[in-house]
Amino acid sequence: MKTTSGNFFEDYTLGQVIEHAVPRTVGAGERALYHALYPARFALTSADSFAASCGLGEEAPLDELIAFHTVFGKSVPDISLNAVANLGYADGRFHQPVRAGDTLRSVSEVIGLKQNSNGKSGVVWVRTTGLNQRDEIVLDYVRWVMVRKRDVDAPPPATVIPELPAAVAADTLVVPEGLDFTAYNTTLAGEPHRWGDYTIGEKIDHVDGVTIEEAEHMMATRLWQNTAKVHFDATNREDGKRLIYGGHVISMARALSFNGLANAVIIVAINGGAHANPCFAGKTVRAWSEVLDKAETTAPGVGAIRLRLVATSGPSSDFPLRAEDGKYRSDVLLDLDYWALMPT
Template sequence: MPVSKTNPGWFFEDYSIGQVIEHAVPRTVTSGERALYHALYPARHALYSSDAFAQSCGLAASPIDDLAAFHVVFGKTVPDVSLNARANLGYAEGRWLKPVWPGDTLRSSSEVIGLKQNSNGKTGVVYVRTRGTNQHGETVLDYVRWVMVKKNDLDRPAPETVVPDLATAVEPADLVIPEGLDFSSYDFTLAGEPHRLGDYQIGEVIDHVDGVTVEEAEHMMATRLWQNTSKVHFDGTQREDGKRIVYGGHVISMARALSFNGLANAQMIVALNAGAHANPTFSGTTIRAWSEVLDTAETDRPGVGAIRLRLVATSEAGRAGELKDESGKYLPHVLLDLDYWALMPV
C-alpha cells in the first residue's frame, strides 16, 4: 500500500514540550500586500499610508502595516499548529521588534511551551511561542498563542500537563520603538485627528461609531492572502450548519481599522498583551468596535508616548462598554477582546 504524500495536519498527540517547528514557505512581502490590506479593511493610519508622512516621523519609508506582518507570520504556522484546531483561544507576550518593509522575506518558527489535555479526552490545548524572522535572520515579531486541537488517536495517554506562566501585559520598558521614530514634528492635520496622548484618560471608553458588514468573498480572500489554510475558514462541510468561520485575524484588522475614528494617532502597534476571540464571526455579521484606555506610558524617543488599549469588536447588537455578564462570561455579541500597546504622539 503506498505511503500517502499528503499532510493531514498535526493532532494534539503529535506535540511535545520543547519541540521546535520550522514552518514552510517563506513569504516575500511587497507594496501589493499594503494595497490589498487597505482594500480589505478601512485602514488609513497615516504612518502606514504615506512614505512622506513616515519620513517626517523619522522612518525611511512607510512600513507594511503591523497587523499585515502579523497575519503573514501567523499564516505560516497554521498547517503545523491550527489546521486541526477547534478554536484559537488566546494570545500573550506579543512584541513587534522591527518594522517590516516591502521586499522583506518573512518566515516563522514555533516552540511548543505548554500542553494540557482536556477532560473529554478528545481535544487538548497547545501553547506555542512563534517567532517571525526576516531574510537577515532578525526577529520582527514574537508572540505566544494557544489553541484547542483535536486528538486523532483517542487511546494515546495524555502528556504531562504543562501550562506556561505568561505575563499579563508587556511592560512599557520592554516595548521596542522603531529606530529613528520621532513624533516631535508630527502633523496632526495630515494624520486626521488632533488628539495626543495627554488627551486620553485611563478608563475612558471610545465608541468608534462605524460598522462594516463582513462578506463571504472578502474574508476568504483575506485568509488566502495570508496563506492561512485552516479548514474551518474555507470548507463548509467542517460544520453541521455549513458556515465558514471568519478568521479571527480578519476581525482584529477590521476592528483596528474602525478604531481610526477616535484613535487616528495610535499609529503603531508594538505589543500584544492579551486577546480572546470571544464568539465566532460569520459572513453577514456587521462588525463594530469600541476601545477602553487601560494605561499610558512615556518613552525615551522624541515626542513618542505609548497607550495601552482594550479593543473590543462586537456584532451590531453590541454597545460600547458592554463586555461580560454578571458571571464573567463574554456577552454573545462580543467577538473580540484585544489588549495592546500602540505608539502615539505626546
C-alpha cells in the same frame, strides 16, 4: 504517502521546535490589498512622506498586522490545521518595522499542553517567532489553540500550562529606530488628539460598523496563506459554516478604531487577546476601545498607550463586554489588549 493530514493534538511534545515552510516576500501589493480589505487609513503606514517626517526613512513601513498575519499564516499548517478554534494571544512584541521587499518566515516552540476533559481535543500553547531575510526577529507572540485528536484513545500528555505575563512591561517596548514625533502633523493624520488628551479608564465608541462578507474573508485568509480547515471547508464544522479567521476580525476592529484613535499609529505589543465568540459572514462588526494605561518613552515626542480593543456584533455605544455571570456577552467577538505609540 506524499500528502499530509496535518498535526493532531497527540503529535505535539513539550519543547518541540517547528520551522514552518514557505517564506513569504511581502510588498506594496500586500499593502494595497490590506487597505482594500479593511478601512485602514493610519497615516504612518499609508504615506511615504508622512513616515519620512516621523524619522522612518523614505518608504512607509507596512501595517504591523500585515506582518502578524503573514507570520501567523506560516504557522497554521503545522499548528492549527486541525484546530477547533484559535483561543488567544499573549506576550507579543513587534521588534522592528516590516518594509516592502522583506521576506518573512516563522518558527514555533511548543510551550504548553493540556488535554480537554472530553478526550477528543486538547489545547496547545506555542511561541511563534517571525524573522526576516537577515534572520532578525520581526515579532514574536504566544498563542493557544484547541486542536482535535486523531486517536481519542491516545494517552494524554502531562499537563503544562505556561505562565504568561498579564501585559508586556512598558519599559520593554521596542520603539522603531529613528522614530521622532516632534514634527507630527495631526492635520494630515486625521485627528488632533494626542497622547496627553487620553485618560486612563476612558472609553471610546468607534461609531462605524462593517458587515463581514464571505468573499472578503476568503480573500484575506488566502492572502495570509492560512490553510486552517475551519476557514475553508464548510463540512469541517457540524453547523456547516466556515469560521471567520480571528485575525480578520482583529484587522477590521483595528481599522474601525481610527475614528477616535487615528494617532495610535504603531502597534508595538500584544498583551493578551481572546476570540470570545465565533464570527460568521453576515455579522456586522463594530468596535470600542478603553484606555488601560499610558507610559512615556525615550523617543522624542513619542508616548505609549495601552488599549483594550473590543469587537462586537451588537451595539458598541453601551460598551458591552461581560454578562452578569462574568462570561463574555454572546455578541462580543474579540477582546484585544495592546500597546500603541502616539505623539505626545
